[in-house]
Amino acid sequence: MDLITSFLSNPIVGIIGYLLSLVAAIIAIVQYLGRSKAEEEARSLRIEITNLQANTKNENTVRQGEKSQYFQENSGPVNIDNRG
Known part of the structure; x- marks a missing residue:
C-alpha cells in the first residue's frame, strides 16, 4: 500500500494524470459537437x-390491353418449363 501511495504522490505521475484527463475532456467535447452536427444533418x-x-x-396506371402475342391462340392453362 505504501508503494502505491508513494507512486501516486509523485508529481510527474500527477501531471501525466492531469494531461490524460485534459485530453479525455477535449475528446468528449469534440464527440459531443460532432454528434450534435450529425443529428442536425439527419x-x-x-x-x-x-x-x-x-x-x-x-402517375402510374395499369390498363388491361390485348392478349400477349405469345398466347393469343391459347385459352387453357400454360405450362412454362425450361428444364431441358
Whole structure:
C-alpha cells in the first residue's frame, strides 16, 4: 500500500494524470459537437425526404390491353418449363 501511495504522490505521475484527463475532456467535447452536427444533418435530411414524398405524385396506371402475342391462340392453362 505504501508503494502505491508513494507512486501516486509523485508529481510527474500527477501531471501525466492531469494531461490524460485534459485530453479525455477535449475528446468528449469534440464527440459531443460532432454528434450534435450529425443529428442536425439527419433532421434536415428527414425534412427533405418528407417534402420530396409529399411532392411526388404517382402517375402510374395499369390498363388491361390485348392478349400477349405469345398466347393469343391459347385459352387453357400454360405450362412454362425450361428444364431441358
